[in-house]
Amino acid sequence: MSLFQFLKSKLFLKQLVIAVLSIAVLIFVMMKWLTMITNHNQKIEVPNLEKMSLEKVETKLQELDLNYVVVDSASYNPNYPKKSVIEQSPSVGDFVKENRKIYLTLNPSGYANVEIPDLYGKTKRQATSQLLAIGFKISPKAMYVSDIAKDVIRGLRFKGKELKAGDKIPKNSVINLKLGDGRGTGRYIQNMKREN
Template sequence: MSIVKFLTSKTFFKHLAIAFGIVVVLVFVLLKFLDIKTNHGEEIPVPDLSKMQVKIAQEKLEELGLELILLDTVDFRNDMPPYSIVEQDPKAENTVKNGRKIYVKVNAGEYDDVTLPALKGKTFRQVSANIKSLGLKEGKITYKPHLAKDEVLAVTQKGKTLKAGDKVKKNSTLDFVLGDGKEFYDEQTFDKEETTIETPVEDAGE
């Protein structure tokens, strides 16, 4: 049988119809499989993971068919428990498909250390701006007789005198001892009131 006759024969069209039917069935089965695999049409509400420890959040997501991915640790926030989740993406109540990754950031365990710069000998105005930029707080201010007014004479924390290079926790409070600008006058007063102590002279007869 020639090719032309075969292509126009009933046998060819019969085989073609069978082949077409097989393709349709295979496509239908494949689409059904993909629907089941991806839970087509089924979406899962993302739970609120805020303030949860990573392990607990991970278990909760796994129960829902979701995956937790830890991105980073953020600077310590005192309004959140240490090592708890502070940010998540997607946000809570968004709907996602099964197997979706939920990205989170975790609170640090405590405040970071800050290296104390040279503060002694500077004016309090200079120092105030400096410590605020470092995330530190101003505490108690006391004055001591000194020639220069508001010059920083000492920096302390909980009674301990600090120096340049010491480490303190971010967000901690520093106390300051400042000059009162009155030492010059106090010295004048002291000079006026100064008395001379004479050494007793021994009697010549003794």
């Protein structure tokens, strides 16, 4: 039997129909299976989690069949509650499928502690610039002590306590400057340097 005769035979046509039907059924089953496991056309809108605590976030996301992962803590932001959500990804209003992870950035519980530099003997302007640059605030009420030099740093205070170089206090704290008044006959001595 030649190839041409075989292609025209009932046996070949029967096998061809069976093969085409098998492939069609396989494709149909695969598409249904893929639709089922990928939750095709399922949309869950990502809620606004901003300023929520982790407990509230967990409850909210469980209701929606979503998960979360804490990726980082940002710099402390006083406009947000402590340990609350500052940022989220995907964003509010995006559509996701169930069990999707929402990545969260949290607000720390407070400002990070920053080390006090050695400023003894520096001018008020130098010290103010340096303290502002590392994240502190300067009280407008400076304390003056009898000293030969005017507006030279002779100490720093925080909440009524004397600070030494190397002490650590929270960023964004208000520091009071202790300055020379320029009317003294000698230099004001205070141990502001770090003790070894």
